[in-house]
Amino acid sequence: MSTDSLTILCCSLAAVALLVVLYGLHPVKRWQYRHFPGPAPKWLSGNIGDIVKRSAFHYYIDNARVYGKLFKVWYGANPVIVITDPALGRAVNLRNPNRHQAIGPATIMRGKARTFDSEGILLTQDREFHRSIRNAWNPAFFSQSLEGYADLMNEGAEGLLRRLAKSAAKGEEIDIWRTLGDMTMAVVGSASFGVDFKTQDESGESSAEAQALVNAAQTIFQQGGAAGSMWVPIVVLCPPLLPIVRQLAHFFPDQKMLRVMNARQKLKEVCSELLRQVRQQIATTNGAKPAGKLERGVAPGSFLHHLATAKHHVSVRNGDDFTDTEILQQAFGFLLGGYETTASALSFTIYNLAANPDKAAKLMQEVDKFGRDKHPGRLDIEALPYVQACFKEALRLFPPGHISIREAVEDLDLDGHFVPKGTWMHVSLCGIQRDEKIWGNPEEYVPERWVEGSPLEATEAQKKAFMPFGDGIRSCVGKRFAWEEALIALIRIYQRIDFKLSPGQVPLAVRSPFTLGPAKGIFVTPVLRVEE
Numbered sequence: 389m390s391t392d393s394l395t396i397l398c399c400s401l402a403a404v405a406l407l408v409v410l411y412g413l414h415p416v417k418r419w420q421y422r423h424f425p426g427p428a429p430k431w432l433s434g435n436i437g438d439i440v441k442r443s444a445f446h447y448y449i450d451n452a453r454v455y456g457k458l459f460k461v462w463y464g465a466n467p468v469i470v471i472t473d474p475a476l477g478r479a480v481n482l483r484n485p486n487r488h489q490a491i492g493p494a495t496i497m498r499g500k501a502r503t504f505d506s507e508g509i510l511l512t513q514d515r516e517f518h519r520s521i522r523n524a525w526n527p528a529f530f531s532q533s534l535e536g537y538a539d540l541m542n543e544g545a546e547g548l549l550r551r552l553a554k555s556a557a558k559g560e561e562i563d564i565w566r567t568l569g570d571m572t573m574a575v576v577g578s579a580s581f582g583v584d585f586k587t588q589d590e591s592g593e594s595s596a597e598a599q600a601l602v603n604a605a606q607t608i609f610q611q612g613g614a615a616g617s618m619w620v621p622i623v624v625l626c627p628p629l630l631p632i633v634r635q636l637a638h639f640f641p642d643q644k645m646l647r648v649m650n651a652r653q654k655l656k657e658v659c660s661e662l663l664r665q666v667r668q669q670i671a672t673t674n675g676a677k678p679a680g681k682l683e684r685g686v687a688p689g690s691f692l693h694h695l696a697t698a699k700h701h702v703s704v705r706n707g708d709d710f711t712d713t714e715i716l717q718q719a720f721g722f723l724l725g726g727y728e729t730t731a732s733a734l735s736f737t738i739y740n741l742a743a744n745p746d747k748a749a750k751l752m753q754e755v756d757k758f759g760r761d762k763h764p765g766r767l768d769i770e771a772l773p774y775v776q777a778c779f780k781e782a783l784r785l786f787p788p789g790h791i792s793i794r795e796a797v798e799d800l801d802l803d804g805h806f807v808p809k810g811t812w813m814h815v816s817l818c819g820i821q822r823d824e825k826i827w828g829n830p831e832e833y834v835p836e837r838w839v840e841g842s843p844l845e846a847t848e849a850q851k852k853a854f855m856p857f858g859d860g861i862r863s864c865v866g867k868r869f870a871w872e873e874a875l876i877a878l879i880r881i882y883q884r885i886d887f888k889l890s891p892g893q894v895p896l897a898v899r900s901p902f903t904l905g906p907a908k909g910i911f912v913t914p915v916l917r918v919e920e
């Protein structure tokens with residue numbers, strides 16, 4: 389090689405290296421968002437290393453204490469504005485109806501797998517389409533529907549009690565988070581799909597098929613974030629590479645991505661089969677809902693049945709019926725939305741009660757007064773304010789959906805800071821619900837905050853800073869369902885069982901790749917309460 393060619397080669401390599409170094413500094417964006425305070429970003433990766441190491445839950449709380457109500461963190465090349473002020477958070481949620489693109493294996497999938505996600509309530513960015521699907525979801529949570537779910541929720545709690553009683557008899561330690569996951573899966577299966585998912589059969593054990601289903605939903609939650617494939621971090625670090633990474637990931641998926649794809653496939657297969665049964669029912673009954681409970685198949689009045697006969701708003705797809713893919717995507721969203729969040733919220737409540745036996749004793753007193761053999765209905769819940777308070781306080785400390793995720797729909801002025809259109813914003817519900825300036829003693833579990841007339845009752849400002857179900861048009865659509873299911877379960881559990889927390893679990897280790905859950909489970913020994 390001549391000296392000239394060598395010089396050109398060296399200069400080219402140096403220029404490429406310089407460009408890579410410069411790119412990693414993200415100078416344009418860093419300049420654009422310089423007004424926001426925040427932790428110093430690392431070259432190329434920004435703050436992602438710390439977010440993964442600490443979990444977004446802890447990282448946001450820690451930084452809120454240093455930088456206050458508005459700060460920025462860097463997910464690789466993407467700046468995210470984190471909001472930990474209730475009024476600002478509410479304003480952001482109300483004015484910005486779209487979530488930003490998810491960062492996970494689904495982002496790098498191709499073709500149908502990707503469009504499948506965009507037709508779901510959770511990830512669609514089409515406002516009109518969202519309104520149309522949300523309208524179709526809503527009746528599933530009207531009072532009449534909720535009334536009907538109470539029996540199924542009691543049945544779910546009974547299955548759970550049988551398992552807990554068995555473990556109590558053996559003095560056996562269990563992971564209550566997993567056990568409750570089987571219950572919430574059983575309740576979602578029967579209440580929304582009208583079928584028994586058999587996650588808690590008569591013997592108290594899960595069937596192999598049901599366990600595969602639970603595993604699939606857990607895989608999607610646990611691997612759903614940036615750690616869900618080796619390809620995802622590349623897109624986070626360098627978004628313009630997305631089209632190339634999509635092709636590479638399609639032809640060379642890694643093990644983690646394959647696991648997520650298989651899990652999604654499993655869930656889709658179950659939903660497709662159920663939808664096929666619904667369509668058959670509708671065809672045989674000529675469109676009318678069959679009366680009574682069917683021996684096999686999907687019960688009438690289920691979420692799926694309702695969607696199979698739902699129509700879009702006239703402004704969307706000419707008011708047509710929902711397509712099969714649209715229905716499957718909603719069913720998929722119901723299963724995922726209803727399963728882990730409620731199981732986590734319940735297990736966080738049991739964790740806090742086991743760590744605070746005086747509060748557990750107070751709760752049991754109220755339950756005993758209600759009756760130890762009674763099956764609570766939807767309206768009975770109102771008569772148990774302390775049980776409600778215990779659940780609410782656990783939701784304050786550990787909100788399973790710990791972030792309202794948004795994207796700026798237009799240029800915004802946020803408390804005097806300019807936010808360009810398209811900016812990613814995270815309203816940190818945990819940051820708001822654990823703000824020392826608002827709560828005084830935010831780390832303490834004090835259910836009395838939620839008891840009317842208690843000397844410790846939350847102030848108006850504190851009540852406004854409680855938003856575990858988010859806010860605005862994208863707030864949790866399943867909130868009333870979750871509330872009813874959790875309270876019925878708590879009443880039924882504490883009628884018979886108390887819990888002893890296994891040592892070494894305070895403070896609780898959590899993880900938050902997508903939703904907030906215990907990092908390794910919550911270990912307790914169920915103890916049978918003395919019969920009267």
Ligand code: HEM
Pocket residue numbers: 481509510522721722725726727729730733787788789790791792793856857858859860861862863864865866867869870871
């Ligand atoms: C204690 C249990 C639950 C908690 C803490 C919870 C929390 C949340 C939060 C924080 C959001 C995001 C709100 C926002 O972006 O502002 C959300 C959205 C959502 N949740 Fe829940 N959730 C729970 C149970 C459920 C259940 C049981 C279902 C279904 C039956 C469900 C379905 C959904 C759906 C579909 C959305 C997206 C709504 C939309 O974008 O329009 N959730 N939830």
